[in-house]
């Protein structure tokens with residue numbers, strides 16, 4: 764199984780957030796959505812989730 768990861772540093776944000784979230788796709792989308800709302804003052808919406816889902820990358824494993 765390939766874990767997905769989202770890196771907050773790749774988002775333009777005012778908070779200079781350095782968080783990365785890794786896990787199964789649905790877990791990452793859920794956690795990143797909650798994080799975006801609580802930290803980045805986004806509003807939960809299908810658009811936000813789609814944006815997060817589109818930004819997921821395969822986690823680099825190993826060297």
Ligand SMILES: [Zn+2]
Nearest residue numbers: 771780782802
């Ligand atoms: Zn963040």
